[in-house]
Amino acid sequence: MKTISTLALVFFVAFSMTAKISKTEKEALLKLYSTTNGANWTNKWDLKQDVTSWYGIKIKNDRVIEINLSDNNLVGEIPASITDLTNLAKLNLFKNQLSGVIPFEIGNLTNLRLLNLSFNQLKGKIPFSVGNLKNLHSLELFMNNLSGKLPAEIGNLKKLTTLSLHSNTFEGKIPKSIYNLKSLKTLLLNSNNFSGSLDKAIGGMSSLEHLSLFDNSFYGNIPFELEKLTALKEMNISYNNFDGFVSEKMVKLDTLKMTMVNTRGLAFALPVESKSATETTKSALASED
Template sequence: MNSLKLLLFCLFITTQAFAKITPEEKEALKAIYLATNGDNWNASWDTDGDVKNWYGVKLENDHVVEINLEFNNLKGELPEAIGNLVHLKKINLGFNKLKGVIPVTIENLTQLESLELFMNEIEGPIPTQIGVLTKLETLKLYSNKLSGELPVELMQLTNLKELLLGSNMLSGTIPVEIANLTKLQKLSLMNNQLAGEIPVEMANLINLEELLLSSNQFTGDLPLEFINLKKLNTIMVSHNKLSQEYIAISGKNTEVLMDLQSQNSTASMNEGNEQ
């Protein structure tokens, strides 16, 4: 009898010692591991061991809330099973060698606050389904091979503070609905194939600190209304097809840029009068 009690006690202790995440969440983690060549990661997982000891995985209340596998030699495509990690708040898979598309099952991650897949080889369009992730504050997809237009659905992410989509192959125009992103502090769309005029509606982004739009095909003028962006201290719009060239401003208020525009316009008028 004493031996039986001891055995039951040991089983109880063993059970308590292991993280009790749901089978769906553990299988989703394993799916990511298998799909991205986990045996050759820089820091691998013992998939037979306790999840709480897996590198880059953070648990809260027996749920996976964070995955950070930056610089970890992930190769392959993200599996659809990632959508079963419904308690995720943060995921960072930057600086790896991921290919393929972003799974549309990403829409299931409604608790997500930060999605970082930058510096990979991910292709295809940005899934419109990301637009339902209304708690998202950080979206970093820069330096991939993403194509297609900017989904207007992204403009529903009113809690976004960082939207970094530079160095892809995005085309089309900037949706005027970008005015909804009033909490945005950093916006980078540089080094894409975006065209059309820079929307005046962006002057509503009153918390904007960095605006990077260089190396696209934007036309027209930089909206004068940008002078109302009092927090803006970095702006880059060079290498476009704008009606005039603007110098990059960093660490200064946009009034400097607007003064330059005014000077350029005055100079142009004077040249016209002289002729």
Template sequence: MIFLCASGPTFSYAEVSQKEKSALIDLFHSTNGSGWTTPWDLNTSISTWKGVELKDGHVVGINLFRNNLQGVLPESLGRLKYLTHLNLAFNGITGVLPKDIVKLKSLKVLRLEMNRIKGSLPLGVGQMKELEVFSMFNNFLSGSIPPTFGELENLKELNLSSNNLKGIIPNSIGNLTKLEALGLFENNLEGSIPQEMGNLGQLRELVLSNNQLGGEIPAEFSQLASLKILQIQNNRFDSYTGLKQMDTKQFLVFDTDEKTLNPRFNDIQLQRTRMADTKFEDVDDNE
């Protein structure tokens, strides 16, 4: 009994490995931790640090949403191999994504929206097989959307709106059969919408407006029976025939430049604003 009483608290409050602790400290220093809204006291137990979730002696969650992080993300972030949730949204993070971020193979939720991150998306993102949420809207990302996003078979939300992305929408996006929300609003994307996107049977929100997309709307859109929000205005489409095969009663929000279609949806009057400013601003603290 004496042994159990003495050892119990030691097990419960066991600190994480030095490798994981040093990664947290790197994050603190590289993002001006002393200037955070709620800074960490590095002289206290990690279990008391704001937004850090521990389980079985490992860091499994970091939530520093709207906490005035200013600076770059350290490469050592990739050492947190047990991390499942990373929410650093609505801060002032700059620089590029660490190349080792793709080593976070247990990560389910990555929220970095509303920062100032530049550079390209990681080609190795397909290694992060557990990802369910990848949200980086309102940053300064450039380059193209890696086709390897199509390897994230558990992905439910992909939001890359309001960046400087260019190139085409990869056909591989059609592999994301669990996807519920896709936001690519306000980029420089071109080419046609892949017909493979008709495979996204769980998709509820599709926002492609304010790009340079062209060609025809795929006839396969008629298969998107779960779609409630569709915004494709301010593009360069040649034909909207594919939309005419859709069930008009399914939509809550429908925005297109084809004016002959719009009156069919005027019985629903909603304020129609960009998804990046509405749906995702109130982020669950647990994420």
């Protein structure tokens, strides 16, 4: 009887360690492996073993819910078929050598909570289909070769807390829809080619804790509405083309003390508005609330 019980236990454990994912999902994983040179990954998959043993793959209820292959020497393009993994909650391909574009089909992964494709060699625009990822909390695409204007559809991501797009070549204005992301805590757009003025609506992003617009081509006055961001812990909006006066409070908060670049490429510090003028401005802001 004891032997039978032991065998039953072994069978149960062996069964629980296997996953019966669908043929479509397994083919999607195999496609990712082949198109990103899986044979030379740092942590390879043994394709003869069950999917549960594959590095960086997490499965729940026979569905692939997480791929974490960061810093794993993936070389090649992200296949569109990865979006057949419709139950994915996390897709982390940080710090590899991925090239090509972000697949337009990425918008099919509507269960995604985290998307991190940073520190690769991706090019092209962010597809507007990203606006379909309504459950996304973190979108990190920094340190790539991405370009073009930001799609206004990013403003559909109401649960977003982190938007990190720094160190690319994005251009144009910040879409007004982004100012409506009330849950956003981290907004990092530094080291791009953004331009235009900073909308006063930024004062309504009450959850912001980290704001970096450093090293772009923003111009115009810096809105005093920034002082409404009471949760702000860190800000760097220097090395832009902003002009006019700033308050002493904003100068202290900015990492580089509001150092801007003039039309000749020379650095200068914005003048601090007098206390009386600042109080007048604050009064005017209060009356608008």
